[in-house]
Amino acid sequence: MVLAELGSKISRALQQMSNATLIDEAVLNACLKEIGNALMQADVKVDLVIGLRGNIKKRVNMEEMAAGLNKRKIIEKAVFDELCGLLDAGTEGAKFSLKKGKPNVVMFVGLQGSGKTTTCTKYAYHYKKEGYKPALVCADTFRAGAFDQLKQNATKAGCPFYGSYTVTDPATIAKQGVDRFKEDGRDLVIVDTSGRHKQEAALFEEMREVSEAVRPDLIIFVMDGSIGQAAYDQAKAFKDMVEVGAVILTKLDGHAKGGGALSAVSATKSPVIFIGTGEHIDEFEEFETKRFVSRLLGKGDWESFINKISDVIPEDKQPELLENIAKGQFSMRILYDQFQNILKMGPMSQVMSMIPGFSNAIFPKGHDKDSQSKIKRYMTIMDSMTAKELDETNIKELSKPARLERLARGSGRHKLEVEGLLEEYRRLSKVFSSALKGMKIPKNMKGDMPVNPRKMQEQLQQMSKVLPSSVLKQIGGVNALQGLMKTMGEKR
Numbered sequence: 001m002v003l004a005e006l007g008s009k010i011s012r013a014l015q016q017m018s019n020a021t022l023i024d025e026a027v028l029n030a031c032l033k034e035i036g037n038a039l040m041q042a043d044v045k046v047d048l049v050i051g052l053r054g055n056i057k058k059r060v061n062m063e064e065m066a067a068g069l070n071k072r073k074i075i076e077k078a079v080f081d082e083l084c085g086l087l088d089a090g091t092e093g094a095k096f097s098l099k100k101g102k103p104n105v106v107m108f109v110g111l112q113g114s115g116k117t118t119t120c121t122k123y124a125y126h127y128k129k130e131g132y133k134p135a136l137v138c139a140d141t142f143r144a145g146a147f148d149q150l151k152q153n154a155t156k157a158g159c160p161f162y163g164s165y166t167v168t169d170p171a172t173i174a175k176q177g178v179d180r181f182k183e184d185g186r187d188l189v190i191v192d193t194s195g196r197h198k199q200e201a202a203l204f205e206e207m208r209e210v211s212e213a214v215r216p217d218l219i220i221f222v223m224d225g226s227i228g229q230a231a232y233d234q235a236k237a238f239k240d241m242v243e244v245g246a247v248i249l250t251k252l253d254g255h256a257k258g259g260g261a262l263s264a265v266s267a268t269k270s271p272v273i274f275i276g277t278g279e280h281i282d283e284f285e286e287f288e289t290k291r292f293v294s295r296l297l298g299k300g301d302w303e304s305f306i307n308k309i310s311d312v313i314p315e316d317k318q319p320e321l322l323e324n325i326a327k328g329q330f331s332m333r334i335l336y337d338q339f340q341n342i343l344k345m346g347p348m349s350q351v352m353s354m355i356p357g358f359s360n361a362i363f364p365k366g367h368d369k370d371s372q373s374k375i376k377r378y379m380t381i382m383d384s385m386t387a388k389e390l391d392e393t394n395i396k397e398l399s400k401p402a403r404l405e406r407l408a409r410g411s412g413r414h415k416l417e418v419e420g421l422l423e424e425y426r427r428l429s430k431v432f433s434s435a436l437k438g439m440k441i442p443k444n445m446k447g448d449m450p451v452n453p454r455k456m457q458e459q460l461q462q463m464s465k466v467l468p469s470s471v472l473k474q475i476g477g478v479n480a481l482q483g484l485m486k487t488m489g490e491k492r
């Protein structure tokens with residue numbers, strides 16, 4: 001069962017429980033049984049599922065629960081927390097964080113084909129964007145072509161690389177590479193090691209030797225997220241052999257089963273720090289348990305939208321931004337920032353499910369690459385706009401034929417495409433302004449957003465009018481939209 005399906009099954013079980021007139025022991029048991037089945041179908045290890053059910057039952061003691069308490073909320077919260085617990089299970093100590101300006105050495109380990117080399121590059125690229133100076137070392141002398149692959153990837157990420165076609169000892173190459181880049185003042189040296197088809201003594205011995213040679217600050221275990229039940233044993237074998245400090249799960253794209261890998265995390269007692277969601281260099285997401293579970297349960301839409309804004313806009317500017325949108329001042333620049341953020345976040349159809357209002361026309365399901373290129377083309381057109389045009393909230397001037405022509409020429413795109421962008425802008429401007437119209441944005445976004453039920457009802461009606469029906473359906477209808485708006489209110 002793919003992750004999205006797992007999420008909707010759990011949500012459905014919770015919904016069915018909520019629909020019951022009286023929530024008693026039997027209703028809770030039925031709900032937990034369904035959740036357990038869904039987790040097992042997604043390949044989560046059976047004893048973890050049993051543990052999770054037991055913990056929820058311990059927390060939700062029906063007999064002792066005072067009448068009048070909102071049982072539904074308490075159960076939902078327990079399920080949410082336990083799912084988070086499953087992913088955080090046994091994580092030891094504090095998460096390692098890179099130290100700017102110091103030579104951080106990070107070594108990658110994992111089985112062949114797990115996506116190690118691809119992930120090294122994604123990791124380098126991610127930190128390069130954060131201002132680090134990464135470099136890549138290929139210590140894989142086992143697979144012919146490994147160095148060429150790393151070279152190609154490193155070039156894509158714009159990072160220097162080190163490797164050899166002749167030296168056969170991986171520990172020697174690793175040490176040479178790390179020393180060289182340390183001398184060069186690189187502050188993030190990433191060592192890619194070789195994999196084997198299965199866990200075998202030679203692989204582990206080699207890993208240990210490389211580790212002793214370069215003395216890494218962090219060892220990251222890369223695991224193919226779609227491998228199912230075998231994940232637990234694989235993770236444990238690696239953890240027993242080297243000091244794994246963090247995990248990256250790859251191939252958690254839309255179609256991956258994922259449950260096995262997620263439960264395997266408990267075997268490593270190390271936090272998942274990123275997940276890979278595609279082959280492309282920026283199909284890589286920082287992993288945050290609560291956010292992941294929220295999204296899994298379909299609660300992420302509005303929250304992620306607000307979080308997305310947080311990603312691109314400095315914290316002190318956020319209330320101002322929301323206030324401007326609420327006043328109908330949705331500028332081209334805001335749209336540009338949103339596009340940029342979407343591109344950072346990975347496959348379009350996944351992101352699409354998080355953001356209210358983006359149309360299917362721009363993100364058709366199953367055409368992620370096309371959608372990405374379309375957004376990039378739109379951004380190229382926006383790059384030809386003046387600063388004034390980007391900050392303008394009225395696009396009358398931009399829509400004039402002469403200006404359309406000029407933008408098309410300036411960006412090397414067809415006039416029809418410029419028109420398409422303006423059309424998308426108009427529609428989104430309407431959606432966002434309507435969603436936030438009249439909403440009081442607190443000066444301090446971390447504070448609670450006051451929720452006025454009548455105001456919310458009005459906003460809800462406006463929203464459901466402007467949202468394309470397909471988007472509304474995807475969110476789960478008007479009721480779900482109401483829930484999401486509440487969550488958004490509670491969240492902030």
Ligand SMILES: Nc1nc2c(ncn2[C@@H]2O[C@H](COP(=O)(O)OP(=O)(O)OP(=O)(O)O)[C@@H](O)[C@H]2O)c(=O)[nH]1
Nearest residue numbers: 112113114115116117118195250251276277278279
């Ligand atoms: N769909 C998808 N494919 C991925 C992801 N990460 C890696 N891949 C693909 O998985 C395949 C194997 O990736 P590599 O990076 O070569 O794997 P490796 O672990 O370095 O393999 P060895 O060097 O042989 O040990 C490649 O085709 C990658 O493009 C991901 O997150 N999603």
